[in-house]
Amino acid sequence: MHDPDADAQHVVIVITTFNRAGHLDELLQSIARLDPLPGGVVVVDNASTDGTADVLAGAQLPCPLLIEHLPHNVGGAGGFAAGMTRALDEGARWLWLMDDDVVVLPAALASFHPWMQRYSCIHGRRYDAAGKPFFWQHLLHESLGVHLPVRGDVFEDSPVFHTNVGCFEGMLVSSEVVREIGLPDARFFLNGDDLTYGWLISRRHPVAYVDAFVLQKTRAQRQIDLGVRHLNDSSDLSRFCGMRNRGHQARYLQLHGSYSRVGFGVGTLLAAGKELVRLVAVERSLTGLAPVWRGWRAARTILRDPHWRPEPPFGDRRAGGAS
Structure with missing residues (x-):
């Protein structure tokens, strides 16, 4: 016991x-x-x-x-x-x-x-x-x-x-x-x-x-109920990182054989659309569209980066392994 x-x-x-x-x-x-x-x-x-x-x-x-x-x-x-x-x-x-x-x-x-x-x-x-x-x-x-x-x-x-x-x-x-x-x-x-x-x-x-x-x-937080989930307010930094980090996410999916170029492209449009709904319905402003665009461009750069590597195992990172 x-x-x-x-x-x-x-x-x-x-x-x-x-x-x-x-x-x-x-x-x-x-x-x-x-x-x-x-x-x-x-x-x-x-x-x-x-x-x-x-x-x-x-x-x-x-x-x-x-x-x-x-x-x-x-x-x-x-x-x-x-x-x-x-x-x-x-x-x-x-x-x-x-x-x-x-x-x-x-x-x-x-x-x-x-x-x-x-x-x-x-x-x-x-x-x-x-x-x-x-x-x-x-x-x-x-x-x-x-x-x-x-x-x-x-x-x-x-x-x-x-x-x-x-x-x-x-x-x-x-x-x-x-x-x-x-x-x-x-x-x-x-x-x-x-x-x-x-x-x-x-x-x-x-x-x-x-x-x-x-x-x-x-x-x-300000939020709306979409029936299947709640959508909260956000920030320009979070919007930028959310779109940019799709680049890192795609690289991890690629690494594990789970990446679909077409499917992921559709998912990126859905992610951008969610941010548009958030801006219009929750924050009542469109000024946050620019960070979404910058994040999308940054994600494309990550996807093309030949030097990208995943985070190493814990012991390797402590020893100063790849970044």
Whole structure:
């Protein structure tokens, strides 16, 4: 019989933060209320310029708090890569990854406990900032290179839904999987890094989405309900990275024999169309079209780059392997 407290002691929470001191403070306070507690917390400060340093200096947690202050902002992808490296160096057996604009629910680690004996990559459910269930149930359509929503109640017949994508807003992943797959590709910066990382894991291990609420968003976002999913507001940087990173995603699909040039082209049009709908219906502006265009051009450059290489395995990267 596995002890949930013992399992929790092997979990290190990895947080990436940038200029959200207030949200980070709420998150750290919620971690202090976890029962059972994790074995430690790693916070990667992506060169924040607000009060983040003060929040971290004044944080009082009943478990070790380790801080990685980065000299410049390397985005969510680079931040998680740095934080996961630190967690592995500290002997973590499980890494629970999360952004800074959530809080953890007190029984979260106890909720994960039954699933940690069956799976090595697990996602729990989330509430949005209003306390309503946050829609996250997708499958990557490999030919299109687009993650599509799965309609209906995926937990109607089973408390677990197997997916082939990941989300760094709550992914719980074993250290063995990270060492096998490697670290997130820091070149993504943000947007699509976790989707691709989850897909890479799913090629070797089941990726589970379980019927247990473990997180709640604290940052309210404008959104519309499209029936099959919610569409949130975004930023010009996220729009640019989302389109540009399709170039990196295509290279990974090529690497694993899952790339369709025609299908991926259709998927790129769908991705651009989604951004247009987001701009018109959610943000009521078309000024974000320019970053979408720049991102598309950058993706084409990545696809033609003869020097592109995937991120190496964990050990090779630590030794200064290919970038």
